[in-house]
Amino acid sequence: MHFKDYITQLPAYKPAKLIAQYGTDIVKLSSNENACGPSPAALTALQAGLEQIHRYPDSSASALRTALASRVDLPPEMVLCSNGSDELVSLLCLAFLQEGDEVVMAEGTFISYLLRTLMMGGRPVRVPLRNYTHDLVAMLAAITPRTRLVFVCNPNNPTGTTNGADEMHEFLGQIPQSVLVVVDEAYIEFATRPDYPDLLPELRAGRSNLMLLRTFAKIYGLAGLRLGYAYAHPTLTSYLDRVRPTFNVNALAQIAGIAALSDVDHVARSRAHANDSRRFFERELTALGLHPIPGETNFVAVDVGDDLAVTEALYQRGFTVTPLTGWGIPGCIRVSFGTTEQNTCFIVALAAVLAH
């Protein structure tokens, strides 16, 4: 057998410890899940949908794509659905990269961009964050004739920071037509700044080298069903359509997605809870003498000194968080917002850990 070197050298995925492994007393604040739970409307729709799971799903997810398209005034051909938005990152790398091709991304961003680039034998070009935020000027300067993709995560995971409309449009205005810009908007629904960039007009105007990634895993609370989607020019969606698995979006995910989209109460509740939690964490972490990174998501990142030791000590006290040393941001931990009670208990635990 001939194994590909660049695949054997990939780090194996290290799964977050499963809840079952933790025991019931462990509070999981490590995967940016929705503390408000799944959309109740989705749960109701799923009950009815269960009766039909002996059938294959609609391979083109047409009803879901139509729903996603109409809410942003795009045609359904400009929507592509996926088995989580993570699958779109894989499909993009599969469809665009040859060995040695370059992919520009931040150092200190969602790890899939790096892993999927390496999976294809691509060359990651990692541009340091500036003030924990994507440095779009430096990312532009990092583009070479070998660059095929640029990933921009806005808001950024794991720092929660955002890039505003002016700098984003300035950046997009200078991207060569030969380079595809992928803006990952997994946390867009939590963004609060008034000048958060709306990139849909670029797509409506026919821009073909831009793709927006979104997910049902965060504000819609459907992480376990695996459902993501992209908005992009029809040339791009039909190109990726050729490489995706035929039934990549399962039947229950399609049903739940459509229901969750119209569950405006759940979305509003989830957003309000994230906003309240953010204010709570900012206040309480500051009171502990820490400096939380100002973010606009359903999690917070903060420098705690020795992130690996603090993560382990928090685990001993019943909380899982994400240490960011492995993400290129040593010293920081990322804490997903839990319920109000979990958040309060977490701060007590962190205070005790830091006091030791």
Ligand SMILES: Cc1ncc(COP(=O)(O)O)c(C=O)c1O
């Ligand atoms: C920035 C970002 N993009 C994509 C994803 C993947 O989302 P999904 O669950 O839809 O695969 C995540 C998940 O945490 C994320 O943080």
